[in-house]
Amino acid sequence: MVHPRVLRAMASPLIGHLDPRFLELMDIIQEQLRWLFHTRNAFTIAVSGTGSAGMETVIANLVEPGDSIIVGVNGVFGERIATMIQRCGGQPIRIDAPWGSPIALEHIEYHLTHGAPIKALAIVHAETSTGVLQPLAELGRLCRAHDALFIVDAVTSLGGIPLDVDAWHIDACYSATQKCLSCPPGLAPLTLSDRALAAIRSRTTPCHSWYLDCLLVADYWADSKRTYHHTAPISMLYALCEALCLIQEEGLEARFARHRRHSMALLAGLETLGFHPLPPTDYRLPSLTCVQLPPNLDEQRIRQQLLEEYGIEIGAGLGPLSGKVWRIGLMGESSRIEYVFTLLLALEEVLSQAGVKYRPGEAILAAAQGYQRLIATDYLRDSENLQTGI
Amino acid sequence: MVHPRVLRAMASPLIGHLDPRFLELMDIIQEQLRWLFHTRNAFTIAVSGTGSAGMETVIANLVEPGDSIIVGVNGVFGERIATMIQRCGGQPIRIDAPWGSPIALEHIEYHLTHGAPIKALAIVHAETSTGVLQPLAELGRLCRAHDALFIVDAVTSLGGIPLDVDAWHIDACYSATQKCLSCPPGLAPLTLSDRALAAIRSRTTPCHSWYLDCLLVADYWADSKRTYHHTAPISMLYALCEALCLIQEEGLEARFARHRRHSMALLAGLETLGFHPLPPTDYRLPSLTCVQLPPNLDEQRIRQQLLEEYGIEIGAGLGPLSGKVWRIGLMGESSRIEYVFTLLLALEEVLSQAGVKYRPGEAILAAAQGYQRLIATDYLRDSENLQTGI
Numbered sequence: 001m002v003h004p005r006v007l008r009a010m011a012s013p014l015i016g017h018l019d020p021r022f023l024e025l026m027d028i029i030q031e032q033l034r035w036l037f038h039t040r041n042a043f044t045i046a047v048s049g050t051g052s053a054g055m056e057t058v059i060a061n062l063v064e065p066g067d068s069i070i071v072g073v074n075g076v077f078g079e080r081i082a083t084m085i086q087r088c089g090g091q092p093i094r095i096d097a098p099w100g101s102p103i104a105l106e107h108i109e110y111h112l113t114h115g116a117p118i119k120a121l122a123i124v125h126a127e128t129s130t131g132v133l134q135p136l137a138e139l140g141r142l143c144r145a146h147d148a149l150f151i152v153d154a155v156t157s158l159g160g161i162p163l164d165v166d167a168w169h170i171d172a173c174y175s176a177t178q179k180c181l182s183c184p185p186g187l188a189p190l191t192l193s194d195r196a197l198a199a200i201r202s203r204t205t206p207c208h209s210w211y212l213d214c215l216l217v218a219d220y221w222a223d224s225k226r227t228y229h230h231t232a233p234i235s236m237l238y239a240l241c242e243a244l245c246l247i248q249e250e251g252l253e254a255r256f257a258r259h260r261r262h263s264m265a266l267l268a269g270l271e272t273l274g275f276h277p278l279p280p281t282d283y284r285l286p287s288l289t290c291v292q293l294p295p296n297l298d299e300q301r302i303r304q305q306l307l308e309e310y311g312i313e314i315g316a317g318l319g320p321l322s323g324k325v326w327r328i329g330l331m332g333e334s335s336r337i338e339y340v341f342t343l344l345l346a347l348e349e350v351l352s353q354a355g356v357k358y359r360p361g362e363a364i365l366a367a368a369q370g371y372q373r374l375i376a377t378d379y380l381r382d383s384e385n386l387q388t389g390i
Numbered sequence: 391m392v393h394p395r396v397l398r399a400m401a402s403p404l405i406g407h408l409d410p411r412f413l414e415l416m417d418i419i420q421e422q423l424r425w426l427f428h429t430r431n432a433f434t435i436a437v438s439g440t441g442s443a444g445m446e447t448v449i450a451n452l453v454e455p456g457d458s459i460i461v462g463v464n465g466v467f468g469e470r471i472a473t474m475i476q477r478c479g480g481q482p483i484r485i486d487a488p489w490g491s492p493i494a495l496e497h498i499e500y501h502l503t504h505g506a507p508i509k510a511l512a513i514v515h516a517e518t519s520t521g522v523l524q525p526l527a528e529l530g531r532l533c534r535a536h537d538a539l540f541i542v543d544a545v546t547s548l549g550g551i552p553l554d555v556d557a558w559h560i561d562a563c564y565s566a567t568q569k570c571l572s573c574p575p576g577l578a579p580l581t582l583s584d585r586a587l588a589a590i591r592s593r594t595t596p597c598h599s600w601y602l603d604c605l606l607v608a609d610y611w612a613d614s615k616r617t618y619h620h621t622a623p624i625s626m627l628y629a630l631c632e633a634l635c636l637i638q639e640e641g642l643e644a645r646f647a648r649h650r651r652h653s654m655a656l657l658a659g660l661e662t663l664g665f666h667p668l669p670p671t672d673y674r675l676p677s678l679t680c681v682q683l684p685p686n687l688d689e690q691r692i693r694q695q696l697l698e699e700y701g702i703e704i705g706a707g708l709g710p711l712s713g714k715v716w717r718i719g720l721m722g723e724s725s726r727i728e729y730v731f732t733l734l735l736a737l738e739e740v741l742s743q744a745g746v747k748y749r750p751g752e753a754i755l756a757a758a759q760g761y762q763r764l765i766a767t768d769y770l771r772d773s774e775n776l777q778t779g780i
Contacts (some may be wrong), residue, residue, distance in 0.1 A: 002404055010625060013402035014392055016703045048576070049439045054622040056601040084600045184437070186576055186623030208598040210474045211439065211446040226733055229706075230442040231568060233576030235400060236626070280551060298474055313406045318618075355708065 002182055002243075002331040009186065009242035010235050017232045025241055026232070027223055032244035035174060036158065036252075037191045039165035045221045045241055046214065047188035048233050051155045051176025054188025056084055057212040058151055060174045061121075061200045065089030067119040070111050070148075072103035072134070076318050077153055079124070086206065087121070093118070099321055100278040105138055119199075120149035120171075126157035128179075129318045131290025131327060132279045133161065137276040140169035140285035150197055152266070155179055158189065159247055160259045161330055171196040176238070180287050183243035186236045236292060243332075259286040259322050260343035262335045262375040266328065267291075268370030269344040269363040273351060278325055287335070289314075289328045294356065302350050312347040340367055367371025391723040392572055392633075399632035400574065400625050409624045415631055416622070417643040419612055422634040423716035426548065426642075427563060427581045429555035430778025435611045436630055437602065438576035438623050441566025446474055446561045447602040448541055449512075451590045457477030457509040460501050461540075462493035462524070464516035466708050467543055475512070478598065483508070487709055490520045490668040490680070493676040495528055502536040510539035510561075515545035518569075519708045521680025521717060522669045522704060523551065530559035539586055547570055548579065548679035549637055550649045550721055567626070570649070570677050572722025577625040633722075648772075651764040652725045656718065657681075659734040659753035659756045662678030663741060668715055677725070678705075679718045684746065692740050700736040730757055 010378060015022050021170050033044045047054050059081065067090040071082045074097040082092040093115075095107045103123060112118055121143050125134055138154060143150040149171040158173075160180030166172050169191040178185035192214065193198075200214055201209075207213045211230065220229035244269055247255060263286035267277060274294035277284055286292075299316075303326070306312045315327030330339065344363040351358060399443060415469055430696040437444050449471065453459060454739040457480040461472045472482040483505075485497045493513060502508055513531050515524055526542060532712045533540040548563075550570030555563050555592045568575035582590075587743050590597075590604055597603045601620065610619035653676035655737040657667060664684035665672055673706060683689050689706075694717070705717030720729065734753040741748060 006401070007401040011397040013397070014568075017575065018696070019703065048444065048479065050620050050623060053439065053601050056599065060563070080600070083429070087596055087598050088599055176621070178624075183624065184625040186626055187623040205475055208450070208477050209446065210470070210477055211443050230440050231566070231625075233440060233574065233626070234568075235574040235629075236576055239625075263618075307409070313409060376674040 002184060003246055003333050005246060006183055006239050006242045010233070010239040013028055013294065014234050018226070018228065022234065023226055025237060026221060027239050028033055029237060029244065030221065032241065033189050033191065034246065035203060036244065037189070038163065038167065039191050039193045041165070041193055041351045043197055043214070043218055043221075043290065044191040045189075045217065046177075046237065047174070047187055047190050047217070048245075049212075049231060050354055051174070051178075051188050051214065052080070052174065054155075054174030054190050055081060055153060056209070056291050057188070057190060057214065057217075058174055059084040059090075060088055060212055061207050061211045061214045062120060062149060062151065063088040063090035063202055064194060064205055067091065068093055068116045070095060070108060070121045072097070072108070072117055072123040074101060074103055074132060075099050075128035076157070077124045079319075081122045081124070081153065091116075098242065099319065101131060101280065102134050105142070107364045109142055110144060112148060115126065118146065118148045120151050122151035122153070124153040124183045125163065126161065126173065126285050126287065127157065128156045128288060128327070129319065130278060130325075131285045131288045133157075133283050133285045136170070137168050141158065142188045143390045149199060152305070156285065156287050156331070160335075162252075163258055165191055177240055177243070179329075181240070181247065182334070183239050183241050186233060186241055206248050227288050254264065257336060257378055258284075259335045261371060262337055262340055263287070263289050265371035266330060266340045266343070267365040269340065269367035272362045272366045273347060273358055274346075274356075275326070278321075284335070287329065289330065290325050291328070292325055295336050296358070298328065298354065302354060305350050306346055309350075310342070312343055313370060337371060392574060393539065393636055393723050395636060396629050396632045400629040402625070402628050404624050407624055408616065408618065413616055413620075415627060416611060419627060419634065420611065420630050422631065422638065423579050423581065424428075426563060426634065427555045428553065428557065429581050431526070431581045431583055432612075433604070433608055434581040435579075435607065436567075436627065437564070437580050437607070438604075440575050441564070441578050443602065443721045444545075444564030444566065444580050445471060445581060446545060446599070447578070447604065448564055448608075449474040449480075450478055450599045450602055451597050452510060452539060452541065452562060452605045453478040453480035454584060454593055455509065456504045456593055457481065458483055460498060460508055460511045461512040462487070462498070462511075463522065464491060464522060465489050465514065465518060465521035466491055466770055467514045469709075471512045471514070471543065477555070481506075488594075489709065490522060491670065492522055492524050495532070498529065501531055501725070502532060502538060508536065508538045508540050512541035512543070514543040516545065516551065516555065516675050516677065518546045518678060518717070520668060520711065521665065521675045522677045523547075523673050523675045526560070528559045539589060544777065546675065546677055546721070551646065551675065551726075552642075553648055555581055567630055567633070569719075571630070571633050571637065572723045572724070573629050574626065576623060577630055607653070646676075647653055647768050649720065649725045651761060651768070652720050652727055652730055653677070653679050654764055654765060655727060655757040655761035656720060656730045656733070659757035662752045662756045663734075663737060663748055664718070668711075677719065677721045678714050679720065681713055681718070687746070688744065695740050696736055699740075700732070702733055702736055711765045727761060730761075740775055753758060
């Protein structure tokens with residue numbers, strides 16, 4: 001879901017993309033994104049394409065033929081990064097983990113210290129295909145220690161869970177507008193450190209892509225230059241600016257707590273119905289809850305019924321998880337407790353029709369209790385912080 | 391300018407990009423674009439990026455390392471195509487013409503018959519940097535006769551002047567939404583012939599770009615597959631569908647006549663003020679009027695004044711034409727006779743302040759007369775067509 005203010009912003013009349021007022025908007029968006037990414041990187045922009053264009057921008061600019069890049073593969077998007085590295089002539093050094101598990105630090109460390117020199121590590125912060133949250137801070141220190149660039153896919157994390165580009169030594173980080181930012185799809189927020197830019201400037205072969213060439217894009221976005229490159233998607237940038245304003249108004253801590261509470265409530269309810277989380281306890285995304293299905297469930301029919309009769313869209317399992325998991329997004333504007341209850345009610349209804357045994361109302365009750373417990377915990381923590389002056 | 395119906399469409403609540411109702415919308419857009427491009431090509435879609443992403447999609451997919459591609463260069467966009475060909479490892483065979491002139495058929499024919507085998511000819515139908523209209527029908531026949539693919543940049547032509555992809559043997563044709571379609575920037579309509587698709591399928595190296603890979607994009611848009619590739623920019627596609635509905639309601643002939651009339655009226659007015667068209671008579675775009683400036687004009691200040699005081703944006707000259715020409719767009723919704731009069735009035739005012747001598751009201755009068763003459767001509771032609779039963 002998108003906030004009505006974002007829809008209204010998008011419907012504003014257009015001005016030229018080189019109009020001074022539009023250039024001001026580009027400056028504002030850059031500042032907003034720096035705040036959101038927790039970075040001082042000068043190069044902090046929105047790529048004129050969807051999240052995958054953000055991924056391709058990073059890979060196409062940072063990978064030269066022959067470069068060795070470690071890539072964590074535990075879902076669709078790690079796999080996609082590896083494919084893109086290959087297409088750019090790079091050598092992806094895959095570190096695979098089962099879909100549903102995070103990538104182990106030791107395996108990455110091993111490859112950073114043995115074998116060919118590593119140019120970069122690329123990893124997915126929030127795997128949309130499995131609901132796995134990948135811890136990053138240690139990886140950042142490791143990369144810096146081994147002089148490797150640190151590339152992070154933050155498509156389903158930015159704005160939903162903590163992300164600290166500068167503190168975690170991230171050199172390239174991209175996201176998408178349609179996940180936790182609650183803005184329509186079409187833009188990819190992107191930030192590059194000076195180290196990443198230096199690596200791009202010292203390329204010996206030109207970047208294959210002209211459209212996504214960061215040096216050209218940098219001159220278009222840089223306050224001092226604004227050299228015409230392409231025509232920015234004006235309406236989408238209106239929308240992004242407004243979506244970021246809404247996030248600033250809510251505050252990041254409050255927003256993260258909201259995502260956490262609602263996903264915990266959802267999970268508490270789902271577990272009573274026999275749906276159990278795929279990722280281990282400490283590696284679960286609050287923005288995307290990935291659950292394994294109870295046995296013998298005609299999951300495709302039930303998803304269809306939820307969509308057609310209740311207007312609720314559930315993501316199917318992808319790749320090896322096809323037919324085995326559901327992926328339920330509670331992101332940005334859609335992370336609302338009423339949606340949790342609506343889904344659980346609908347689910348009780350359709351599962352009952354499908355002959356699944358359950359105790360009526362138990363899911364709702366569990367969700368409500370989980371929710372209240374978290375509200376209380378957050379309240380206690382806030383009170384303690386107040387008392388200790390944090 | 392964008393029609394209010396398009397703005398309203400863009401502000402519609404979002405549905406999932408794999409929702410059956412959204413898939414229906416994708417089908418409708420494909421049909422609309424086939425109608426607009428005058429083609430039966432199955433591969434007729436909107437690329438999830440701006441016009442330059444459309445250009446890059448065609449070049450990145452059709453050009454393999456070592457391929458020789460003839461490219462007409464008489465402005466910024468021909469130059470851009472040549473750059474993209476090089477970045478893909480291709481060999482651009484440049485046919486340069488002065489900025490403001492079309493590319494000569496003989497030069498193209500010479501290169502098609504002499505030297506290395508030519509994979510494709512790439513040419514700009516409507517050069518946004520010079521206002522030159524490039525005739526295409528003969529070039530299409532020539533390409534077909536020499537078994538070369540015919541690539542056409544229709545960014546500033548589609549929806550504003552006649553374009554017949556199938557009849558003119560065009561194999562790859564891309565455009566942008568923000569020109570004559572009067573839709574916000576962010577999408578690139580694109581159509582590929584079966585010959586072009588066959589060339590892509592027979593590549594020996596994979597396309598460097600994953601995001602713009604036409605075979606993956608084809609599977610995402612194909613009615614029978616809808617294989618997840620990236621997340622389509624949903625709101626932009628709402629807008630495009632509505633913009634195309636508006637074009638269908640107006641009818642292409644009426645739309646082309648409207649563009650023609652208003653540019654003729656504008657030019658008649660501008661000439662009285664000492665602005666003369668850059669391109670030769672038969673090669674002028676109705677969507678973009680490019681005029682040479684009277685001597686000793688502080689053109690930058692006057693453009694700024696027009697923008698700040700009258701809200702009228704005039705495109706500056708680019709590259710070698712910087713400071714020498716103005717580019718005035720009358721495209722789609724903005725091709726309106728009242729805008730012609732508004733600009734001429736504002737221009738008389740600011741030129742007068744700048745000390746330029748002219749006879750007050752003459753520009754408006756000339757524009758009005760030119761407009762009425764064309765209305766009469768169109769009326770006569772329509773009557774004749776009625777009488778002869780065409």
